[in-house]
Amino acid sequence: MTRVYRLALVGIALASNIAVISLLTWFSSKSEGPITAGLDLLGTTVGSIEHRIRESLDGRLGRSSELAWFTRYRTDADRLRRPDAVLLGAYDSALPKTLGGVVDLERTIGTTLPLVHVYTAWGDEPERRFPLQLATAICDMGSVPVITWEPWLTDFENTRHPFLPLRDVRDRHGMAAVARGDYDFYVDMWAADAARFGKPLFLRFAHEMNDPYRYPWGPQNNTKEEHIAAWRHVRERFERAGARNVIWTWSPHVAYPYWDTYYPGSQYVDWVATGALNYGSVGQQWSQWWTFHEIFGSKYRRLASFGKPIMVAEFGSLAVGGDRAGWYRDALTDFPKKYPAVRALLFFHAKNDQTVTYQKLDWSIEGDPVLAHTIAAAIKRWTPEMSQGPR
Secondary structure: OOHHHHHHHHHHHHHHHHHHHHHHHHHHOOOOOHHHHHHHHHHHHHHHHHHHHHHHHHOOOOHHHHOHHHHHHHOOHHHHOOOOOOEEEEEEOOOOOOOHHHHHHHHHHOOOOOEEEEEEEOOOOHHHOOOHHHHHHHHHOOOEEEEEEEOOHHHOOOOOOOOOOOHHHHOOOHHHHHHHOOOHHHHHHHHHHHHHHOOOEEEEEOOOOOOOOOOOOOOOOOOHHHHHHHHHHHHHHHHHHOOOOEEEEEOOOOOOOOHHHHOOOHHHOOEEEEEEEEOOOOOOOOOOOOOHHHHOHHHHHHHHOOOOOEEEEEEEEOOOOOOHHHHHHHHHOOHHHHOOOEEEEEEEEOOOEOOOOOOOEOOOOOOOHHHHHHHHHHHHOOOOOOOOOOO
């Protein structure tokens, strides 16, 4: 590729971005609905072109070529519902602004990740709609999105939805309201967008619903029956919208008792998931050093009893209070043999995480070369027939 041609490609990308931004700015105060959706699609198309241009300028075959073995999965939702390999993935704290952190993590641990995990919340803001641009960018890279979809009911404006309760009481039995259809105006819009997207994606809806402290959709506001009814209702709305590309991922917090009583039923769940995060001794009353077996392994048999593929949706350890590299080594050594029902393992690669504590917690890997080598070495020893693909 000549230098002139490279510069021309950059010019095309810049001109396209400027055109899209101009259109979005002009229309943003004048329109919603179909026009907004059309502009989102236009922005997504430009982003896809820009991604391919960047790969060309890098002089590489492209990340997606490294995931050629994964093509049969990422184009077939039914195959992803019953995969015969362990699929690695990650959440990176630079998302959704950039996928660069995921690529950097891949270079650090010496593998390409077929799954990319993102979080999005319910609400009226434009960024709370189905993340079409981000999901498309993930697919363009050769991966499949895993979306944790959080029902923050208080993020809807009463002026726009006067039939909803006021915010200070809205969370109380909020899942019963979801099950009644009070939020179908949002669920149906999201489901229609997911159906138009068309490609397979994992949807981890209302995760850790049995945790009484963290999320308003938990048992402090809702009964397990209300959660189950809401889950079934939302899935049925997606089915009605034709969003059969969505892979439904039920994800309780297994540290709390009776988590299994929140199960919506086999016909409503495709995967079973949970997190496995070791906070070590971060100075909280509840925190101490836990091994991966204590967090996840002791619950594995019950998780596997549902007969679904298992996802470790958030996998990681802090460094305070123990041997971090040893924690990962013990967890990952012979992982497919020890936990044969697990079919996805997603690194929680967050810097400055404040979701649980006021202090900023660093789960990142690339700044620790010993840890990175430990992870890479453990994964490399997985047998090809049980690993995430050819080495």
